[in-house]
Amino acid sequence: MLRIAVLVSGGGTNLQAIIDGVEQGKITNTEICCVISNNPGAYALKRAEKHKIEGVCISPADYRTREEFHDALLNKLLDLQVDLIVLAGCLVVIPPSIVRAFPGKIINVHPALIPSFCGTGYYGLKVHEAVLKRGVKVTGATVHFVDEGTDTGPIILQKAVEVEDDDTPEILQKRVMEQAEWVIMPRAIDLIANDRLVIADGVVKQKK
């Protein structure tokens, strides 16, 4: 069984897609052993509770320095002995110390087709605002391994979503979640849990 921790910051709709995936058997060989939020009010923690999954808040507000916060997060992840850390709408920038402690064992979902609209400054609604400002007609989402850069790690899955002329950032964000993020994140976890991926030269392929 792949033991996963899901890191969230807000409502946790991506978390819900993962929970549903496990419960419905779309994600196999996987146990969600903890949901960690940096935000005590995150609805994601309620979702965890409802599904009898351990939920913890590790908030920067409770630590004197960023380093202490990072250490607390790292120690929790080490204690949990997780095989995979899933960033599912997690607005905390994962520090190099955690990336190095879990090499190739952290995945993130980004709400655009990397390398478009990614890197520092592109998160949440800002991504969709930038997409609409550029007048792009196709956007989407990407699930990728996390390395020490921002959105630079090997890409596992991507899915395209059409932009409509009347879109607002909020409407587009919802469509990208529903049509792409909630589809490819569970699929990526299932691929990892079933040892279906190989990575060579930073490129991910599926085993035949």
Place this chain on the structure above:
Amino acid sequence: MLRIAVLVSGGGTNLQAIIDGVEQGKITNTEICCVISNNPGAYALKRAEKHKIEGVCISPADYRTREEFHDALLNKLLDLQVDLIVLAGCLVVIPPSIVRAFPGKIINVHPALIPSFCGTGYYGLKVHEAVLKRGVKVTGATVHFVDEGTDTGPIILQKAVEVEDDDTPEILQKRVMEQAEWVIMPRAIDLIANDRLVIADGVVKQKK
């Protein structure tokens, strides 16, 4: 009738998609009045001949300086009194003098989902090589208006194409042409010919 000139450099498969579009009525209100190649051996010129379209070669090799070449190209386009210049696999960088002479009247097809894999250095097969090197899972093509930047103009249409694990740059190039370029370029010309587009703040939308 929209009078268009199609600028090409090679085989002219995008040109063929446009010719077919006009002959089959998928592109309406449009007359291809000239095919201009910078390469005397371009098969695109044969395609023009077969379909009784004027074909001309204006090659940099026949001029002493780049400026004289640009002037010859500009003069030909002015003589033709074209309403739209279509860059269909044209490897010549269109100089600011021509962009300024035909404001908002030049369109280009780029074999990627702009803003991914575009700008200086990304043309032809190099685009697909970069896509495979980054390990991207979704690519595509973009038809956009040409401004004085490289691939920076307003986007008219985009279409996504899946990357397969076994792809070579050549195989991917062919799939992007067949599934995206040959579809969106004729459609973009038809939209322009029928006055279906509005541009505001660099964003193209279709009239209701």
